[in-house]
Amino acid sequence: EVQLVESGGGVVQPGGSLRLSCGASGFTFELYAMHWVRQAPGKGLEWLSLISGDADDIYYADSVKGRFTVSRDNIKNSLYLHMSNLRTEDTALYYCAKDGAGLGFNFEHWGQGALVTVSS
Amino acid sequence: QSALTQPASVSGSPGQSITISCTGTSGDIGDYNYVSWYQQHPGKAPNLLIYDVSNRPSGVSHRFSGSKSGNTASLTISGLQPEDEADYYCNSYTRSRALVFGGGTKLTVL
Numbered sequence: 001e002v003q004l005v006e007s008g009g010g011v012v013q014p015g016g017s018l019r020l021s022c023g024a025s026g027f028t029f030e031l032y033a034m035h036w037v038r039q040a041p042g043k044g045l046e047w048l049s050l051i052s053g054d055a056d057d058i059y060y061a062d063s064v065k066g067r068f069t070v071s072r073d074n075i076k077n078s079l080y081l082h083m084s085n086l087r088t089e090d091t092a093l094y095y096c097a098k099d100g101a102g103l104g105f106n107f108e109h110w111g112q113g114a115l116v117t118v119s120s
Numbered sequence: 121q122s123a124l125t126q127p128a129s130v131s132g133s134p135g136q137s138i139t140i141s142c143t144g145t146s147g148d149i150g151d152y153n154y155v156s157w158y159q160q161h162p163g164k165a166p167n168l169l170i171y172d173v174s175n176r177p178s179g180v181s182h183r184f185s186g187s188k189s190g191n192t193a194s195l196t197i198s199g200l201q202p203e204d205e206a207d208y209y210c211n212s213y214t215r216s217r218a219l220v221f222g223g224g225t226k227l228t229v230l
Contacts (some may be wrong), residue, residue: 001220009165012153024229031216043164044123044207044221044222044223044224045158045160045209045211045221045224046211046221047211047218047219047221050219057194059218059219060218061218062218087173092191095165095166101156101168101171101172101177103153103154103171103172104154105152105154105156105166105213105219106154106156106171106211107166107211108168108171108177109155109168110165110167111165112165113165
């Protein structure tokens with residue numbers, strides 16, 4: 001059974017930094033691209049980033065490009081999102097998601113999310 | 121990376137069919153078959169319903185179907201059931217090497 005567990009959320013001041021982690025199990029981690037998706041309170045879903053299985057291909061949404069960095073450790077079966085220069089509008093529930101159904105570029109499995117609150 | 125356009129809300133009675141549209145551009149839905157749909161119940165993580173425009177993952181009811189015409193994708197739910205009441209999101213890969221969601225559609229089962 002695929003399991004994704006996010007951690008590292010919390011309260012941070014504007015301009016601060018935070019690193020989220022996503023532990024994966026139940027599948028061969030290195031074979032799949034992974035995504036980060038967020039959802040602000042009461043709002044819709046926003047895709048943030050994709051990293052390929054070998055980390056050779058990395059894409060970002062314009063809203064986080066230059067501030068967020070995605071990485072992965074295929075030995076530890078873990079995905080990371082380093083967030084810097086955080087803004088109040090970055091307050092959201094952050095999900096990691098496994099790519100993979102069919103041609104890819106979709107979100108086949110999701111974690112339960114890590115809440116990030118940016119507030120002074 | 122503009123969001124795909126979905127109706128804010130749709131409604132239907134049990135047993136009826138409804139269709140949710142998702143309009144993009146030639147740079148996303150029109151150019152690629154990487155269109156997917158998600159169902160999200162309150163307080164829960166989203167769940168994949170449709171991938172590659174019209175394919176269902178195992179375990180997803182046959183009442184859910186997807187299609188695409190030009191720059192618009194559609195999700196049809198037939199035989200509406202009370203448990204279908206949820207938010208629905210479309211997503212597409214884009215020419216700018218990004219993915220983009222629709223704004224979401226709230227389905228109310230009357």
